[in-house]
Amino acid sequence: xxxxxxxxxxKGSLLGGAAASVVAKSKSAEASASFGGYPEAMGVLVDxxxxxxxRSCEAACNKEQGxxxxxxxxxxxxxxxxxxxxxxxxxxxxxxxxxxxxxxPLFRKIQCNHCNEPACLTSxxxxxxxxxxxxxxxxxPTVCVGCRTCMVACPFYIPAYSYSSVxxxxxxxxxxxxxxxxxxxxxxxxxxxxxxxxxxxxKRQDLIKIGHKRIQNYPDVYEDHIYGENEVGGTSWMYLSNxxxxxxxxxxxxxNQPILSYVKEFLTVVPMVLTIWPALFAGFHLLATRKDAKNxxxxxxI
Amino acid sequence: xxxxxxxxxxSLMAMLLCFSSYGTNALAGEGPxxxxxxxxxxxxxPVYFDHAMHEEVxxxxxxxxxxxxxxxxxxxxNCMRCHAExxxxxxxxxxxxxxxxxxxxxxxHKIDADNTLYHRDKVGLKAAYHIRCMNCHEEMGVANGCxxxxxxxxxxxxxxxxxxxxxxxxxxxxxxxx
Amino acid sequence: xxxxxxxxxxxxATHYNTGKNEKLTIKDKLLLGLSLSEYLAxxxxxxxxxxxxxxxxxxxxxxxxxxxxxxxxxxxxxxxxPWGLFLGWGLFVMVPLSASGFMLGTTVEVFGRxxxxxxxxxxxLNGLLGYxxxxxxLQVDLGQPWRLIxxxxxxxxxxxxxxxxxWHVATYLxxxxxELVPAFAEWAAMPKLKTAVKKTILGLTIxxxxxxxxxxxxxxxxxTYAPGKVHPLWYSSPFQWFHFFCSSIxxxxxxxxxxxxxxxxxxxxxxxxxxxxxxxxxxxGLAKGATLALITYLVIKIIAIAHDGDWGYLASGWGQWFxxxxxxxxxxxxxxxxxxxxxxxxxxxRFAALIAVLGIALNRLNTALxxxxxxxxxxxxxxxxxxxxxxxxSLYIVTYRFILYRLPILYSWKKDEDTASS
Numbered sequence: 001x002x003x004x005x006x007x008x009x010x011k012g013s014l015l016g017g018a019a020a021s022v023v024a025k026s027k028s029a030e031a032s033a034s035f036g037g038y039p040e041a042m043g044v045l046v047d048x049x050x051x052x053x054x055r056s057c058e059a060a061c062n063k064e065q066g067x068x069x070x071x072x073x074x075x076x077x078x079x080x081x082x083x084x085x086x087x088x089x090x091x092x093x094x095x096x097x098x099x100x101x102x103x104x105p106l107f108r109k110i111q112c113n114h115c116n117e118p119a120c121l122t123s124x125x126x127x128x129x130x131x132x133x134x135x136x137x138x139x140x141p142t143v144c145v146g147c148r149t150c151m152v153a154c155p156f157y158i159p160a161y162s163y164s165s166v167x168x169x170x171x172x173x174x175x176x177x178x179x180x181x182x183x184x185x186x187x188x189x190x191x192x193x194x195x196x197x198x199x200x201x202x203k204r205q206d207l208i209k210i211g212h213k214r215i216q217n218y219p220d221v222y223e224d225h226i227y228g229e230n231e232v233g234g235t236s237w238m239y240l241s242n243x244x245x246x247x248x249x250x251x252x253x254x255x256n257q258p259i260l261s262y263v264k265e266f267l268t269v270v271p272m273v274l275t276i277w278p279a280l281f282a283g284f285h286l287l288a289t290r291k292d293a294k295n296x297x298x299x300x301x302i
Numbered sequence: 303x304x305x306x307x308x309x310x311x312x313s314l315m316a317m318l319l320c321f322s323s324y325g326t327n328a329l330a331g332e333g334p335x336x337x338x339x340x341x342x343x344x345x346x347x348p349v350y351f352d353h354a355m356h357e358e359v360x361x362x363x364x365x366x367x368x369x370x371x372x373x374x375x376x377x378x379x380n381c382m383r384c385h386a387e388x389x390x391x392x393x394x395x396x397x398x399x400x401x402x403x404x405x406x407x408x409x410x411h412k413i414d415a416d417n418t419l420y421h422r423d424k425v426g427l428k429a430a431y432h433i434r435c436m437n438c439h440e441e442m443g444v445a446n447g448c449x450x451x452x453x454x455x456x457x458x459x460x461x462x463x464x465x466x467x468x469x470x471x472x473x474x475x476x477x478x479x480x
Numbered sequence: 481x482x483x484x485x486x487x488x489x490x491x492x493a494t495h496y497n498t499g500k501n502e503k504l505t506i507k508d509k510l511l512l513g514l515s516l517s518e519y520l521a522x523x524x525x526x527x528x529x530x531x532x533x534x535x536x537x538x539x540x541x542x543x544x545x546x547x548x549x550x551x552x553x554x555x556x557x558x559x560x561x562p563w564g565l566f567l568g569w570g571l572f573v574m575v576p577l578s579a580s581g582f583m584l585g586t587t588v589e590v591f592g593r594x595x596x597x598x599x600x601x602x603x604x605l606n607g608l609l610g611y612x613x614x615x616x617x618l619q620v621d622l623g624q625p626w627r628l629i630x631x632x633x634x635x636x637x638x639x640x641x642x643x644x645x646x647w648h649v650a651t652y653l654x655x656x657x658x659e660l661v662p663a664f665a666e667w668a669a670m671p672k673l674k675t676a677v678k679k680t681i682l683g684l685t686i687x688x689x690x691x692x693x694x695x696x697x698x699x700x701x702x703x704t705y706a707p708g709k710v711h712p713l714w715y716s717s718p719f720q721w722f723h724f725f726c727s728s729i730x731x732x733x734x735x736x737x738x739x740x741x742x743x744x745x746x747x748x749x750x751x752x753x754x755x756x757x758x759x760x761x762x763x764x765g766l767a768k769g770a771t772l773a774l775i776t777y778l779v780i781k782i783i784a785i786a787h788d789g790d791w792g793y794l795a796s797g798w799g800q801w802f803x804x805x806x807x808x809x810x811x812x813x814x815x816x817x818x819x820x821x822x823x824x825x826x827x828x829x830r831f832a833a834l835i836a837v838l839g840i841a842l843n844r845l846n847t848a849l850x851x852x853x854x855x856x857x858x859x860x861x862x863x864x865x866x867x868x869x870x871x872x873x874s875l876y877i878v879t880y881r882f883i884l885y886r887l888p889i890l891y892s893w894k895k896d897e898d899t900a901s902s
Contacts, residue, residue: 054448059462073464123705126630127637143635146623148562149642153705163557166550169623185407197429201405210423259705266701266721277690281590289592
């Protein structure tokens with residue numbers, strides 16, 4: 001519910017005039033506190049120590065989402081020779097990372113991290129994105145104009161765009177299998193497909209506890225950090241790793257602020273300009289043209 | 303709804319009955335010679351697990367796979383804290399403890415509701431197999447690829463777009479636009 | 481055109497035919513008082529038109545193909561660089577260069593500097609066309625351009641910065657059209673329309689200031705959605721909007737100097753005395769404004785670096801690129817402007833203005849394309865993308881010229897009584 005208030009506040013500050021600037025003051029304290037996410041939101045804890053790069057998750061995603069046939073078979077491990085990103089034909093991909101000082105490579109599955117406060121959602125000017133109480137960040141292709149600001153905004157480089165489509169190009173990204181599974185309380189297809197439970201599905205809050213417990217039980221194995229617990233305001237998908245996160249392709253410079261907080265500095269300027277400028281410049285006008293007015297007056301008197 | 307059911311059947315998690323239950327308080331050498339594991343029946347043919355051979359390899363240290371449940375010597379110190387004296391349990395099969403429905407809403411609720419539960423982060427049946435088998439195979443340096451243990455079915459080939467379903471070779475770069 | 485004037489043709493500036501009391505038809509006005517064959521003949525004589533013909537043939541084909549084969553055909557379909565040249569050039573460069581409209585509107589209408597009147601309409605037109613073509617660029621870039629009005633009426637996302645940009649650019653376009661209605665009304669002989677708009681001009685101008693401040697700033701604020709992607713030297717959460725707004729001031733003024741110079745050099749026949757005679761003085765006046773904005777911009781840029789603690793980056797390769805942009809694109813024009821103002825050298829001010837325009841173009845391209853994804857690889861636009869940009873920009877120039885030739889922008893319309901009696 002807090003999230004709702006906050007969105008309303010933002011709407012107000014952009015649209016409103018005088019009233020908005022007053023509201024902005026009283027609500028800014030609340031808005032600056034981080035939204036912890038929906039309490040019942042589900043998530044997935046990805047444990048890189050378990051992944052062997054079998055790509056079953058990719059195959060399952062392809063099937064579940066009805067994506068086009070891949071260029072190479074899902075059991076063809078040669079695709080791991082190049083680092084890949086999500087695309088319009090693959091909502092999740094596994095990459096391999098050679099870790100200095102370790103004899104085994106690490107594998108990292110990437111997909112939409114389903115942020116608590118998604119940058120894509122806050123940047124969308126047609127409100128195509130929704131963060132559902134179940135935790136998924138879903139997308140309505142019927143209103144998308146195709147400005148691709150969400151792709152610019154996503155700190156994880158996740159949303160892809162079907163550039164090849166002429167009449168109906170849309171954003172393509174993982175939606176946590178919301179329509180077919182999550183909505184009915186079932187885990188996404190990749191989680192079910194994973195043979196080694198690299199992907200643990202559960203309530204986000206429980207997963208954080210589980211993650212810390214694993215770190216506590218095996219302090220020599222794990223890095224003492226859950227990536228996504230706090231990054232950019234927290235994400236529904238989180239990661240455990242046995243190598244420093246920056247060596248496994250994670251951006252460790254993202255900070256813990258939601259992307260929205262960087263935009264807010266400008267958003268607070270908006271109501272001020274809206275309210276102050278008219279009076280200010282009308283005043284300037286009166287001052288600057290005082291002489292003209294005086295002259296006119298004198299002329300009429302004569 | 304039909305689609306969902308169809309998927310359910312074909313998905314990897316279509317867990318069927320596996321390890322048949324056998325006598326409790328089993329001692330080393332008393333286990334079955336062979337166990338049929340067919341929980342991935344949709345995509346893979348059943349796996350015939352040579353239990354007798356693995357008993358030999360582990361020198362009959364049952365706890366290598368069965369944790370504390372057989373009442374044999376436990377090696378993991380962390381488990382020892384509680385289970386040093388706990389003795390053999392009634393349930394010794396894998397699926398007796400490791401749920402084949404690990405992420406079903408019912409299972410998650412059950413864990414949620416039980417504050418006293420210690421083993422909250424217990425992997426499901428499929429992961430229990432794979433983690434146990436593969437980590438050991440890795441250590442021993444024996445065959446460890448998916449199809450070293452599983453023969454993939456036609457449905458499996460289709461799922462992976464492999465075998466007779468392999469996409470034709472093209473010059474297009476992998477993954478499309480960068 | 482010059483040869484025609486030498487032959488005794490006088491460009492249309494009244495509703496009446498010279499010598500006769502016949503009213504000119506719209507067709508006469510469109511053909512600049514020439515017959516169709518005369519008009520075409522002068523058009524064919526201009527080598528620039530041949531260049532445009534080539535650009536329109538090839539560029540037009542590529543642009544049309546974008547709508548038949550999709551964005552994937554004309555761009556690299558990059559997921560990492562969702563915005564390419566269409567927005568990098570067409571939106572982020574065009575819009576600040578079009579800030580002249582609100583700047584001169586403010587100067588003349590709000591601050592009452594009526595001595596800038598001769599150039600006010602050129603500034604307004606420069607603004608209007610810049611925005612119009614920015615929208616055209618946007619229409620090429622949008623995946624589904626037919627949904628352009630969705631953010632206005634169908635599905636509103638009012639908390640997004642782009643929502644504000646969309647609304648403000650749309651509103652501001654209408655404001656600029658209204659501001660230029662008097663010019664059109666004079667040309668089309670609709671005096672009532674002119675009086676109606678004239679009454680609201682102060683309101684329109686102030687609306688223009690608000691809208692411009694916000695959307696120029698908003699274009700900068702769009703990049704605050706990508707704090708990790710734009711290089712820190714080109715990025716600053718608290719200052720980004722102000723950098724964009726402040727630089728748009730000297731960008732707009734410099735662009736106006738450049739455009740007025742081009743007008744003076746290439747279409748002197750169309751300019752009237754008051755424009756030609758006051759241009760040197762006005763150029764230096766605009767240069768003064770631009771210099772102040774440049775100084776402010778430089779200072780706030782340095783403050784932003786200090787505030788964000790980005791000094792360390794200056795030593796890197798990106799830092800040298802940044803300093804090149806600042807020295808060549810900001811400090812150099814600032815110094816040249818100052819020298820030109822002190823020594824009354826309008827020619828130097830024109831040169832400085834050109835540098836400032838190029839400098840701001842570099843700054844926007846740096847922010848949107850070059851330093852964007854500085855941790856990844858560099859995207860080089862597809863040749864078709866470049867071709868489309870050249871096409872649309874040529875279209876912009878031709879439209880610009882078409883209007884300047886006709887509407888009373890560079891000249892004042894002669895009052896009916898004056899001409900009818902002569």
